[in-house]
Amino acid sequence: MSFNIVIDDAVVEAEHLFLPYGTPIIVPGRDISMMAHLADALIIRSRTQINAQLLQENPRIRFIGSTVVGLDHVDEAACQRHGVTFYSAQGCNARSVAEYVMSQIVHYATQQERDFKSLTLAIIGVGHVGKALAQLATALEIKLLLNDPFRADLETDFTHTTLNRCLQEADIISLHTPLTTTGQYPTYHLIHQDNINEIKANALFINAARGDIVDEKALLSRPDLTLITDCWHNEPDINESLLATSRLATPHIAGHAWDAKYRGGTMARDALAHWLGVNPPQSRFVKGGSAKCSEIYLPSPPLVASWGEGLTAQQELARLLQDAYNFAQDDSILRNAPQAQRAYTFEAYRRNYPLRREWTQQSIQSERLLAQTIHWASALGFII
Numbered sequence: 001m002s003f004n005i006v007i008d009d010a011v012v013e014a015e016h017l018f019l020p021y022g023t024p025i026i027v028p029g030r031d032i033s034m035m036a037h038l039a040d041a042l043i044i045r046s047r048t049q050i051n052a053q054l055l056q057e058n059p060r061i062r063f064i065g066s067t068v069v070g071l072d073h074v075d076e077a078a079c080q081r082h083g084v085t086f087y088s089a090q091g092c093n094a095r096s097v098a099e100y101v102m103s104q105i106v107h108y109a110t111q112q113e114r115d116f117k118s119l120t121l122a123i124i125g126v127g128h129v130g131k132a133l134a135q136l137a138t139a140l141e142i143k144l145l146l147n148d149p150f151r152a153d154l155e156t157d158f159t160h161t162t163l164n165r166c167l168q169e170a171d172i173i174s175l176h177t178p179l180t181t182t183g184q185y186p187t188y189h190l191i192h193q194d195n196i197n198e199i200k201a202n203a204l205f206i207n208a209a210r211g212d213i214v215d216e217k218a219l220l221s222r223p224d225l226t227l228i229t230d231c232w233h234n235e236p237d238i239n240e241s242l243l244a245t246s247r248l249a250t251p252h253i254a255g256h257a258w259d260a261k262y263r264g265g266t267m268a269r270d271a272l273a274h275w276l277g278v279n280p281p282q283s284r285f286v287k288g289g290s291a292k293c294s295e296i297y298l299p300s301p302p303l304v305a306s307w308g309e310g311l312t313a314q315q316e317l318a319r320l321l322q323d324a325y326n327f328a329q330d331d332s333i334l335r336n337a338p339q340a341q342r343a344y345t346f347e348a349y350r351r352n353y354p355l356r357r358e359w360t361q362q363s364i365q366s367e368r369l370l371a372q373t374i375h376w377a378s379a380l381g382f383i384i
Helices: 014-021 029-038 052-057 076-081 094-111 128-139 149-154 163-169 240-245 258-276 313-324 328-335 339-351 371-379
Strands: 004-008 023-027 041-044 063-066 085-088 120-124 143-147 172-175 204-207 226-229 284-286 295-297
Touching: 004 014, 004 029, 014 023, 014 258, 023 029, 029 041, 029 052, 041 258, 052 076, 063 258, 076 085, 085 258, 094 128, 094 172, 094 204, 094 226, 094 258, 094 313, 120 128, 120 163, 128 143, 143 163, 226 240, 240 339, 313 371, 328 339
Parallel strands: 004 023, 004 041, 041 063, 063 085, 120 143, 120 172, 172 204, 204 226, 284 295
Antiparallel strands: none
């Protein structure tokens, strides 16, 4: 009997990554449960729900690898009870999400004509993504407030700021906690009707974590806030009022850079290889043409060149980040879909997301840029 690996079709280069270990069966994430009876291993993203019933009905499954960082779609206790090894690619998309958030912060600062140094950013949840975001914000000399009670309990040198103080003092609030409903610090509706009014008027509020960290009804009671919404309650059947209110509304794609998805796939591939007791092969990248099993087609990063007569350095940086990847196109696809087709569009666009490369893979044509712009771009990771 062959070793079957059922894989979410959103996993980048899935066949090339997993063919050495068995027979890849590639299907949409929401259909994996219907194919689970064929699987010895599952390679999933966030759209596949792993619960006790699925594991009980499909005892052939022995390994599950998740190529995303969220854990709320997997019952880890059930995996343990059924003897299933579970692996999650923690940190794989941290850079991608941090870049999404920084793009919105730079746009907001430029639109508001605020100097970066005058801004205070509260990062709620300082794990992989929160730390990556803090590094990028520090590169622009944005002041930080860090909120993470778990780290505060474990690390004596972690500078923790209470949630209420973050909400009261920050010009920008960005959420990066996991979604939990139990434990000492549950995050379900962490932002709710009782604390939403603590947020400054006209603050920028970004949710690129999980939809249910925020009570959306409470959020809609603050029409003065500038909302960036990537994560939603009850995806893909999203809140139409929140869509209309958000300055930028995207279909849970903050972590969807090609590099992040490929990184998550390779991390799950390596975990499967180690579980099987073999060493993963070294993939060889090729720039184009037909790729062999051991080769990965590497998309060419764009050459970014943004300038304009009379622009300030901050305006140049904002334009540069937009040229690196314009998230407005993601918003447009979702927002302009007929309401009856919104959920379908949400899912289809995630599965067929356009090529986006992380900033560390993009080069800048810098001859005509201001020196300050070049300094900032280099600090954010662009290749100069």
